[in-house]
Amino acid sequence: MPAVQNLQQKPARMSIVTFDQWCEAIDTSFLPLAYTRQTRGCFHSNVSYARFGACAVADMDVDAHRVAREPRHAAASDAGFFKIFWQISGQSRVAQRGNEASLEPGMWSIYDTAQPYSIEMADRCRVLVLLVPQERAFGWRQAAASLGGRALRGEGAARIALSALGAMLHDTCSGHLLDYQGQTVLQDSVVSLMETALQGADTRPPALGDGADAAVARHLGEARMHRLAEFIDAQLHDPELSAQRLAAVLNVSRRTLYNLFRESGQTPHAYILSRRLRQAAVRLSGSADAGRSITEIAFALGFADAAHFSRVFHERFGMSPSQWRQQNAGGARIALHH
Structure with missing residues (x-):
């Protein structure tokens, strides 16, 4: 895995019409993955991407496909990251560490990029993905080990973090960039909010609609x-x-x-x-x-x-x-x- 500073630096809005372009965009903006899809032809996706501090965030509206972080990817890593995956619309299915769950709008999940995982996204799926270096989110480690690949409710602190990230992403891609201090404050706030969300995560068997x-x-x-x-x-x-x-x-x-x-x-x-x-x-x-x-x-x-x-x-x-x-x-x- 490349160090985080090797990821795409500039905020961007992208409209993608081929699957190969999509794979390249994700490998560049986030981390190398394995990609598959059941259909051929055009692949439509709209992506908005920005960096803040050592973190990266993207809003993605994509056609159906599957991504997987395979053992070969994890073995080649020289750094670990946590990913938070919010389901905005459509449906996805996530799996890691023997856990597997369906995500519906309003739900989220966490996974550790140092461990294999997979995500299957249905057609016209819209998600917001946050990438955080593990060294910046030490308080997430214990929860991530048990909650990876599980469906969590998008309430309280998690929803506040999502709203803040969406607003920052909109402003940044519109040319209104946060200065260094602002990025640091946002990074620390989001990490703290998600730590609170993870500590208070409802780990009971999911209710109807949660898988x-x-x-x-x-x-x-x-x-x-x-x-x-x-x-x-x-x-x-x-x-x-x-x-x-x-x-x-x-x-x-x-x-x-x-x-x-x-x-x-x-x-x-x-x-x-x-x-x-x-x-x-x-x-x-x-x-x-x-x-x-x-x-x-x-x-x-x-x-x-x-x-x-x-x-x-x-x-x-x-x-x-x-x-x-x-x-x-x-x-x-x-x-x-x-």
Whole structure:
């Protein structure tokens, strides 16, 4: 691994249209990785990148692909880094040290670049990635060893750090650079905030939406899980979507359906709600629904009461729908315009 001062120094906004360009950009801006994708042809990505102090941060909007830090990469390293990976929109799957988790909007994970890891990103995935030298984040070591590759909730200190990084990245790429003192203060503040977040991380088994698809799939089977998810997504507009209808799709009794979900720690109702909230987060973040009110989006996704929607959205993502839209739609605060 190259020393951090060998990484790209200047802030940049990049629009990438080939997979080879993407691989080169990440190898240059961050660290060497192995890259794979299931499709050929154009690869679209928009990236905003900046350095502050000894750290690097990037906002990435990318097509589906997989990256892996392999043993050969770690063996060639002469320095260690921690990476924080925030999921802004879309979905990703992270794995390290035997842990594996699905990330949905509002979640984050940490991994140690001195150890092998992998990240699979779904199509039109948007993430913010922070790279910190381990020597600057000594207080992260113990938590990173146990939490690497796990899904963590983007609340409290982690959300504050994300907002600060998004604002800095926007200003820096717009030509308003922090001076040395400002970069040092930001670096120390972000490291302290994330140390607090790691120390207070909820390590209980993830609730629905925090890797819920994987948990349910282990008990329903991948084929039935895919069929179930497709059906639910097509019927999200229907407030009457129920467990009975899901049972009919799977050709099982209602009792059998509940038993299958219970074995995974979920309920059919909670799973439907998770799919609705996930889609709400995507629509509030995108331009296609920018002209629609929050209430209209809620009703279109089967929520019969706007107040109920706001309450469960806040419980799931740690902020109100209007705050989510402000911080994600168009890239305000948390992320950039792409």
